[in-house]
Amino acid sequence: MKNIVPRECVAALLDRECADPKLSASTEAEPDLLNLEILGVGAVRLPVTPSQVRKLRNLGTPARFGRGTETLTDISVRDTWEVPKDTVALRFGDGLPALLDALRAELGLPSSCTLRPELHSMLVYGRGQFFLPHQDSEKHNAMIGTLVVTLPSRHTGGELVIGRGEATAEYRGSASNLVLTAFYADCRHEVRPVKSGHRIALTFNLLLDGASTPPPDPSAATVTELARHLREHFSAPVRRIFSRGPATPPSRLVYLLDHEYTERGLSWARLKGGDATKASLLRAAAETADCRVMLALGEIQETWDAYPTDEEDDWYDGPYDDEDNENDDDDDPDTADDTDCSYQLNDLVESATRLAHWTDPDTGYTEQITLEVDETELCAGTTNSALTPYEQQYEGFMGNYGNTLDRWYRRAALVLFPAAREFANRAESSPAWALTHIDERARTGDLAGAQADAADLAPFWAASISENPQPEALVRALHTAHALDDPTTANLLLSPFRAEQLSASAGTPLACLAEQHDADWIATLLRGWFSSDATRAFEYAHTSCSQELEWYAAVPDLCTALHGGTADGAAQLLTDLAWKRLHSRADGLSALAAPSRRLAALIELGAPLAFLLTAVEAQGPENLTRQITRRLSSSDEDTTVWARSALHAAEALPGHGRGGSAFAALAADYGGQLRERLARPARTEDDWSIAAPADCTCELCEVLSAFLLDPFRRVYEWPLAERSRRHIHARIDKYELPVSHQTRRQGRPYTLVLAKQNTLFHSERTARAQDEADLRWLAVTWPDEVTHP
Numbered sequence: 001m002k003n004i005v006p007r008e009c010v011a012a013l014l015d016r017e018c019a020d021p022k023l024s025a026s027t028e029a030e031p032d033l034l035n036l037e038i039l040g041v042g043a044v045r046l047p048v049t050p051s052q053v054r055k056l057r058n059l060g061t062p063a064r065f066g067r068g069t070e071t072l073t074d075i076s077v078r079d080t081w082e083v084p085k086d087t088v089a090l091r092f093g094d095g096l097p098a099l100l101d102a103l104r105a106e107l108g109l110p111s112s113c114t115l116r117p118e119l120h121s122m123l124v125y126g127r128g129q130f131f132l133p134h135q136d137s138e139k140h141n142a143m144i145g146t147l148v149v150t151l152p153s154r155h156t157g158g159e160l161v162i163g164r165g166e167a168t169a170e171y172r173g174s175a176s177n178l179v180l181t182a183f184y185a186d187c188r189h190e191v192r193p194v195k196s197g198h199r200i201a202l203t204f205n206l207l208l209d210g211a212s213t214p215p216p217d218p219s220a221a222t223v224t225e226l227a228r229h230l231r232e233h234f235s236a237p238v239r240r241i242f243s244r245g246p247a248t249p250p251s252r253l254v255y256l257l258d259h260e261y262t263e264r265g266l267s268w269a270r271l272k273g274g275d276a277t278k279a280s281l282l283r284a285a286a287e288t289a290d291c292r293v294m295l296a297l298g299e300i301q302e303t304w305d306a307y308p309t310d311e312e313d314d315w316y317d318g319p320y321d322d323e324d325n326e327n328d329d330d331d332d333p334d335t336a337d338d339t340d341c342s343y344q345l346n347d348l349v350e351s352a353t354r355l356a357h358w359t360d361p362d363t364g365y366t367e368q369i370t371l372e373v374d375e376t377e378l379c380a381g382t383t384n385s386a387l388t389p390y391e392q393q394y395e396g397f398m399g400n401y402g403n404t405l406d407r408w409y410r411r412a413a414l415v416l417f418p419a420a421r422e423f424a425n426r427a428e429s430s431p432a433w434a435l436t437h438i439d440e441r442a443r444t445g446d447l448a449g450a451q452a453d454a455a456d457l458a459p460f461w462a463a464s465i466s467e468n469p470q471p472e473a474l475v476r477a478l479h480t481a482h483a484l485d486d487p488t489t490a491n492l493l494l495s496p497f498r499a500e501q502l503s504a505s506a507g508t509p510l511a512c513l514a515e516q517h518d519a520d521w522i523a524t525l526l527r528g529w530f531s532s533d534a535t536r537a538f539e540y541a542h543t544s545c546s547q548e549l550e551w552y553a554a555v556p557d558l559c560t561a562l563h564g565g566t567a568d569g570a571a572q573l574l575t576d577l578a579w580k581r582l583h584s585r586a587d588g589l590s591a592l593a594a595p596s597r598r599l600a601a602l603i604e605l606g607a608p609l610a611f612l613l614t615a616v617e618a619q620g621p622e623n624l625t626r627q628i629t630r631r632l633s634s635s636d637e638d639t640t641v642w643a644r645s646a647l648h649a650a651e652a653l654p655g656h657g658r659g660g661s662a663f664a665a666l667a668a669d670y671g672g673q674l675r676e677r678l679a680r681p682a683r684t685e686d687d688w689s690i691a692a693p694a695d696c697t698c699e700l701c702e703v704l705s706a707f708l709l710d711p712f713r714r715v716y717e718w719p720l721a722e723r724s725r726r727h728i729h730a731r732i733d734k735y736e737l738p739v740s741h742q743t744r745r746q747g748r749p750y751t752l753v754l755a756k757q758n759t760l761f762h763s764e765r766t767a768r769a770q771d772e773a774d775l776r777w778l779a780v781t782w783p784d785e786v787t788h789p
């Protein structure tokens with residue numbers, strides 16, 4: 001194993017130890033093992049007689065199958081009769097445990113566990129009937145597989161085919177005996193069409209009692225070897241792609257297992273086949289190398305450069321995901337998918353592995369995590385492409401890439417890390433866990449230990465916080481930072497957050513912190529939360545504009561909590577920064593040429609402004625109030641739209657809102673502007689003039705402006721070459737001018753026909769009516785500032 005990196009040695013060793021794991025196993029039994037009675041048919045004779053087969057068929061209904069949360073009947077997917085389960089009574093003879101034990105051993109499961117069948121359905125396949133390839137859903141936490149028992153009955157065809165590629169196994173029923181076939185729940189399987197006679201099968205959920213993972217044996221030679229590779233892995237520095245820092249040893253080793261597991265089915269005690277042995281070996285090696293192991297569930301996304309090779313293959317057009325099928329007791333929630341449809345895969349463009357959930361084998365403690373696994377930490381015995389993705393999506397040519405195929409896999413993994421680095425590993429995966437841990441440590445008196453833990457977060461904390469936008473994480477972090485009682489570590493903990501994560505409930509803990517540290521400390525922190533520097537903007541690309549605006553609703557309560565004590569300065573700074581952010585957003589909107597989009601965006605700034613003004617007024621000093629009202633008193637249309645929206649939002653504020661002097665000043669200003677606008681004469685019926693945009697002074701635009709401004713001209717027929725026509729089209733569309741533009745394709749050059757639209761009059765009438773209504777409303781709501789028109 002020279003020249004292979006240690007993590008690949010680990011994977012190779014585990015594969016060597018668990019070579020050729022069986023996915024399915026089968027055995028025959030005498031018919032007298034089973035005593036079967038069907039309501040309406042009576043005791044079933046084995047082999048089944050033709051007259052009883054007929055009766056069973058008559059009793060049956062077309063079997064269904066699951067697709068997502070639906071249960072469907074589609075005989076192009078599954079064509080078989082299902083005998084109602086409540087008519088079936090069965091009892092196995094004493095020989096069953098020995099047979100199940102043999103199946104268990106053949107499936108590679110240790111004697112520490114036993115298999116227990118639970119009836120799922122009784123199926124009758126006549127000539128031509130079948131079930132296409134699919135995967136059964138796991139109906140119970142304890143379900144590890146499926147057991148199919150075919151009754152002795154003469155037939156040809158109807159083979160049960162399990163697995164794919166080289167690992168395929170094929171099982172036939174018998175004319176004289178029972179055939180018991182067991183397979184793991186994540187195996188794809190199908191029933192081929194019956195050619196003659198009847199195939200009758202009982203299917204069972206196969207439940208696992210006891211533990212499938214053999215007890216770790218640290219003395220095994222493989223374990224010693226594995227432990228050596230683990231030590232090497234964790235001591236050799238590696239350079240991560242995209243990392244600017246120095247090469248450091250990997251934080252963890254993530255070994256991907258081969259079988260599929262659902263979140264609820266993932267457990268140390270129920271690992272399937274070879275996974276169980278591998279887990280046991282790795283656990284023993286971890287112990288020897290002083291490492292910790294977690295059992296995790298991950299999502300893998302691969303993007304391939306690919307093209308479809310044969311489009312006829314897809315007999316379905318959607319992936320079927322049965323995972324959380326809750327109504328599966330009376331349904332048959334098996335699934336089938338189109339992931340067989342063929343693509344030629346060229347290069348792997350991108351691959352990402354993210355862990356979402358893990359369990360501690362020692363304590364059984366399970367938690368949701370978010371952890372992006374670096375390539376240098378990852379290894380597996382089976383490549384993703386040898387497995388079936390649970391979803392895939394093909395995109396034709398897209399900009400930078402050629403044709404791409406995205407594939408998603410869900411895989412279980414063993415995560416190992418040195419016991420000495422347990423805190424950092426767990427903290428990186430779950431910021432919430434880290435905060436709770438540090439908090440507890442500090443509160444139980446180990447302040448120095450808690451501060452040291454917090455300092456350990458430095459290399460990854462900012463990335464973890466931005467990848468885990470948990471709603472109350474900041475409140476938790478504020479409490480923990482307070483417990484730390486140290487400005488440097490408190491700052492490390494808090495600086496990666498953003499202002500919009502400050503919920504109203506963060507006010508009190510923030511005030512406590514402001515009292516604990518000096519004014520500069522809190523000021524730097526607040527400025528950082530509001531900063532829009534490029535790296536932070538990139539990290540937080542997922543926080544949307546609406547989140548940022550919705551946050552303003554929390555500002556009054558936040559300020560109330562901060563107001564009055566030593567934190568007073570923090571409250572003022574908070575409102576200052578909030579105002580700066582809001583008005584720079586408003587200023588930025590002036591770059592939007594289309595009035596409909598610009599004004600709609602300004603309207604959205606109304607409620608945030610109303611909340612902010614409420615907070616500012618409650619604080620007392622009038623400096624900021626004056627700044628705000630001055631900015632809002634401008635009479636340009638954009639500003640009045642914003643002011644109007646803020647005043648309407650103020651009306652909806654609980655109690656205190658519109659009573660404030662700032663709103664009164666705003667109302668007075670807006671009222672004045674309305675009067676001024678209404679005092680201007682209304683557009684006369686023959687006035688077709690339209691204000692012309694002024695930002696382009698080319699010759700074409702001068703001609704266009706002259707036409708727009710002219711009150712008498714309604715239509716302009718303008719012979720223009722294509723490029724010039726395009727420029728004029730673009731100008732009209734950009735400014736949403738009420739002018740239609742059509743090209744008459746006659747002569748050379750073609751003629752651009754511009755025609756002013758009637759909407760010009762209509763929208764002005766509407767605007768005037770709205771102004772009048774607003775003036776009346778202002779006079780009622782702020783009677784002291786605005787008198788009745």
Ligand SMILES: O=C(O)CCC(=O)C(=O)O
Nearest residue numbers: 123148160191201203334
């Ligand atoms: O008929 C069989 O052998 C298997 C049927 C099956 O795959 C199912 O019911 O899920």
Ligand SMILES: [Fe+2]
Nearest residue numbers: 135136189334
């Ligand atoms: Fe099935």
